[in-house]
Amino acid sequence: MQKIYVKAYGKINLGLDVLRKREDGYHDLRMIMQTVGIYDGIEIRRVKKSGIHIKCNVKSVPTDESNLVYKAAKLLMDEFNIIDGLEINIEKVIPVAAGMAGGSSDCAATLVGINRMFNIGLSETQLRERGVKLGADVPYCIMGGTALAEGIGEKLTKLSDAPSCKVLLVKPPIDVSTGFVYGNLKIDENTKHPDIDVMLKGIENNDYKAVSDNIGNVLESVTIPAYPIISEIKEDMLELGADNSLMSGSGPTVFGLFTDEDNIAQAYKVLSIKYPDAQIYVTELV
Template sequence: MSDKIELKAYGKINLGLDVIRKRPDGYHDLDMIMQTVNVYDDIIITKTEKNGEIKVTTDKEVLSNEKGNLAYMAARMLFDEFGINDGIEIRINKRIPIAGGMAGGSADCAATLKGINEMFKLNLDEKALMERGVKLGADVPYCIMGGTAIARGIGEILTPLPAPPKCHVIIAKPPVSVSTAYVYGHIKPDSIEKRPDIEKMADAIRNKDLYALSKLLYNVMEDVTVPEYPVISQIKDIMINGGALNSIMSGSGPTVFGLFDNIEKAEKVMENLTQNNLTEQLYLTEFIN
């Protein structure tokens, strides 16, 4: 049994996001394509001498280090279920934008479930981890699985897809934070006029057609978030004018991503965004499968 485990908790972007309807339970039925990107938090799980204690520390003051943290909740769930009496510390070093539409908290939760499973030899397979993860958050099962997938229901009904064609991805988080609850509270599924064609997007991915895929990128949540935060449109415009094949917001925002088939164009856009001081986090990265 290892006394220390280090994991990468990868963030995601939504290549397409549609909100179908509001359900009687208050959640929304979604139709999405999720994609893992090479922007990740470090999760370091270390055994301690304090029996039964689960301690979470982070390098970001805005994050809860207490029982409200999803990584804590993941560890607590497995400790209680399997009667684990050891003490652990979970250290989270953040790179995924916080409250940015990239499932950072869910990614940390998923990595913690995997790490505890490995550290204490619980022998849970991926399906068993996903069944537990969905109790903590709708994006957690996807973050456990990773890669490319159609996500339906509240995000927990997953259909894996092959890896999309390779490209360069810019991820830009403006210096604003968006409340997911606010966006869901203000979106009106019956009034949405334009929607992404998720099946066509899936076909473009299967056909390895980056250009067809890029044309189809769309996120209906922009209808709510962009009017509140015009900086999102400014970032999208710089990306598209700089040669991005397309650029949209991820999740409920405000993080924006752009797909590029040319590294020089992508690097020039990175310079432009930096000079215009529109972002607090900026990455030039790629898809991970």
């Protein structure tokens, strides 16, 4: 195979709970992960020039060894003695540093793409074992769909598809460091934890209201006070007819769940005018 194209889907967290800080500095999490319909395109091509050459349409994304796509390609090429030169073109659509696991998803798609292109024959489980070395969200991005993620995010349980709905994504033009958010998170008796178990039941019963009513993200307690625009966007969405709205991951992307097509179309219009520098998408759960 001379080239391959793989879609790298973005994710939102329908639920994100932090149970405790661990000795090793990581946090034990309990998250409901959900793929959404916007994706980056990853095209991998054999080229004459040896080495791994990354290209990306977004300037702020590094194209050197620090790119997770580079790391994914290198990991498999080293392990399976692949000596071909590769050019990997990342066509980004998923907002960068947004809480939507864009980099992790690109990384996952690269592992999947190289495995296929070179007929390596690794199973999904074997790819996930390699993915976790590159990032806690990478195994989930390989799996996709609706899943419960525990541990640091790598312990995955596949769930039935969440009840379908439309999703409005708004990424305001601010950068939020994931390190800042976890570094300033305090988990104590006052922490308001989302009810992940109720949401698991809701998903099992295909009960949209139970899911929509119970979305929650413990990281909002850090990100929102630092960036109040996030709660403003959440409120805007509710006023514009969202069934509920929440920050994804460590932010700053806000998502709104909608069942009414007219409402989401109108919300898209209104928020595009109010936040002209935001990245805004209408999509769905996939």
